[in-house]
Every structure is written in C-alpha cells, then in structure tokens.
C-alpha cells in the first residue's frame with residue numbers, strides 16, 4: 001500500500017506585534033496568513049466505502065482546522081503575554097478578538113503551536129506530516145514531524 005501525502009490550504013487574516021523587535025514589526029500590523037496542512041497515510045481501499053481512495057476526506061480535515069485553529073485566529077490580534085500591562089489593556093479596549101499567547105507571535109512559534117493543536121485532533125489512522133505557514137508572499141515557516149520526534 002503506497003503512503004500518500006495530502007495537503008489542504010487555508011487562509012486567515014491576523015494582526016500581531018513582535019514585542020521588542022528592532023524594526024517596524026514591533027507595531028501592530030496584519031497579514032493574510034496561509035496555512036498548508038499535510039497529512040500522510042494510506043488511502044482507504046474499500047470499494048463502496050464513502051471514503052474509498054482517500055487518506056482523509058478533505059472536508060473532514062477542513063472541519064478540524066477551521067474549528068481548532070482558523071476560527072480562533074481569523075481577524076484576531078495576537079500579542080506576546082510579556083507585552084506591558086498598560087499596552088495590553090489599551091489594546092483590549094479596542095479589540096474584541098485579542099489573543100495573548102505565551103510566546104512571541106512569529107511564524108516559527110505560530111506554526112509550532114498549530115502543529116501541537118493538530119497533533120491532538122488528527123485521527124490515529126493518519127499522521128500530521130508537515131505544516132507550512134506563510135506570513136507574507138515571500139516569508140514562511142515550516143514544521144515537519146520528522147524534525148520533531
């Protein structure tokens with residue numbers, strides 16, 4: 001049975017600020033993030049089964065990623081928990097979707113965080129192979145299961 005990788009791409013709008021960064025990215029600014037989720041597994045070989053020929057139904061993968069990641073991060077402002085309290089409070093006054101994370105919201109840290117979430121949610125008959133998170137058209141971070149065992 002051949003091992004097959006399947007990938008689904010998502011996008012979401014998110015603002016962030018890099019605390020103490022030496023450049024313009026210390027300011028609150030937004031990106032259209034693109035997240036590519038790649039699974040690996042065996043395609044089901046059960047003629048007549050609704051998922052015959054599939055590693056995982058793309059619709060099922062979409063549902064997991066949308067409910068566990070996208071709905072929380074789309075149109076959110078994400079900041080580092082170490083942001084000084086007065087600044088956090090000011091942002092909270094004007095931002096309904098303010099997400100405070102215990103790390104600097106770089107592409108590297110976000111893709112690692114998303115991998116941790118998805119590893120808990122992907123059914124055991126398939127595996128999370130990799131994630132690629134584009135922050136801009138020219139910048140992305142990747143997470144591979146094989147690099148993190």
Ligand SMILES: Nc1nc2c(c(=O)[nH]1)N=C([C@H](O)[C@H](O)COP(=O)(O)OP(=O)(O)OP(=O)(O)O)CN2
Nearest residue numbers: 016018025029031105106107108135136137138139
């Ligand atoms: N290793 C990382 N470096 C930077 C990150 C990051 O997450 N990881 N993030 C930023 C900023 O958020 C910035 O918005 C993105 O950086 P950059 O690719 O330099 O953005 P540009 O708009 O300048 O991209 P160009 O395509 O080069 O115009 C900074 N660094």
